[in-house]
Amino acid sequence: MSDTILRENSAVRRAPDSYRAHGRPAWQRVLFTRESAIIGLLVVVILVALATVRNFDSPLTVTYLLLDVAPILLIALPMTLIIVSEEIDLSVASTVGLSSVIVGILTQAGLPFEATALVALFVGVIAGALNGFLITVVGLPSLAVTIGTLALFRGIAVGLLGTTAITDFPEFWTDLAQSRIPGTPVPSIVIPIVVLAVAFAILLHFTSFGRGIYAIGLNKEAAAFSGVHVDRTKFLLFVLSGLVSAFAGIFFTLRFGNARGDNAIGLELSIIAAVLLGGVSIFGGRGAIHGVIAGVLLIGTLGSALRLANVTSDVINVITGVLLVLSVVSTSVLRWVRSKRLGSAGKSRKEVPASSG
Incomplete structure (x- = not known):
């Protein structure tokens, strides 16, 4: 009974914010989001790079930019779902x-390559x-587990x-992995990336399974009470x-033409x-696939432009790190501002009857 009352009370507390958010015009709900801000920043970075960086608009730059971000973009799709569920995979x-x-x-x-793949x-x-x-079965935290399997899988790879x-x-x-769509500078790997991106977007945003992922990230106990199979969902993710x-490992091998135990080290x-950076909350319960795609392209575009401008990799890492810290901090700041606004609105509603009486 107490759990039911608690859930009802929490739903009542969230109701004003939900009504206010959905009471805004649709264009505001689309444009005034973190994902839209990242997309806007990506457009600005591209325009500035085109205007200031030599050879940034060459077809070869576009090809190598997309080839470089392809493994990141592939793995970022399931990683989005995992982080939305308030877990993480470092392995x-x-x-x-x-x-x-x-x-x-x-x-x-x-062995034939198809079989090895x-x-x-x-x-x-x-x-x-x-x-x-x-x-999900043993009950260990994902951070500790995936740090351990990070070392385990890498150790097996190097040991083999x-x-x-x-x-x-x-x-x-190998030629297929580096090929382009005929008549364009776009690599062929973009085709399976688009297919997977659409599949993951549908899964997360338009299915009951995806709604369950958001519910788990917000409150896994409440999600379980509402019928979401929490452990099974996380296991599948x-x-x-x-x-x-x-x-991504198969593509990575074919693209660079080598298999090594230290391939992709640090990619996580x-x-x-x-x-x-794409707007997924590290605390779970929030995020969108299109924002993540924009975040991947933003980091890739920024890195590519800075390398063409002869900026060292250390400086690029510093800029990327600053963007990441700002993206995480902004989430907490926005949550604090929203709570203050809700608190002020609640006080004003209480004061109005008192003054009118």
């Missing part, structure tokens, strides 16, 4: 490295399932291949993360930075 880059090594070893052993994808599923099992690199892959597949990370930081 994604290690899964990329492990799948790369699997592809290299099996290809070197003479399927095995690598299966390994990614197993890696994600291990994370999901430890988090050592310090050597495998560079002998079918020419058809980590499996999806492992699967997509393995796919760029992925998390892009997701948070």
Whole structure:
């Protein structure tokens, strides 16, 4: 009974804010969001780069920019869902490295590339399932689990291949990974990225499964009471993360033409930075796929423009870090401002009857 009363009271407390938000015109609800701000900032950065950076508008720049952000963009899609559910997966880059090594070893052993790719994808599923099992069944925190599996998967990858690199892959597949859509500077990898982005957007924003993810991020106990299978949902999210990370590992291997145990090391930081910059709350319960895509492209565009302007990688990392800190801090600041406004509105409603009486 007390739980029911608590949920009803919390719903009543949230009602004025929800009514006020949905009482605004539709164009305000679309434009006055963090996602729209990131998209606007991306447009500004592109325009400034086009006006000031030499060769930024060349087709080759566009090609390499999209090739560079492709693995980040792929993994950012399931990472968005995970962070919205108030969890995190730090093992994604290690899964990329492990799948790369699997592809290299099996290809070197003479297996058809198609078979090696399927095995690598299966390994990614197993890696994600291990994370999901430890988090949802054993009950361990995702931060601790994925830090551990980050080291575990990377250790297995390096242990299998050592310090050597495998560079002998079918020419058809390496050419395909670096190919462009005919008549454009856009790499062919953008096609599966668009397909996956649409699939993840539909899953998150237009299905009951996606609404359950938001509910878990806001309050997993309340989500469970409302019928959401919390543990099953989180388990599936980590499996999806492992699967997509393995796919990114296959692309990474073919794009650079080598399989190494240290492939994609540190990539998880760029992925998390892009997701948070794209408007996903680190506290869960908030975020959108289109904002994350804009965040990935913003970091990639900014880095590409600065490199063409001969800015060192250390300075680029500092700028990226500042953007990430600002994106996280802004969430807390906006929440504080909103709570102050609600508090002031509540006081004014109480004072009006008293003065009129």
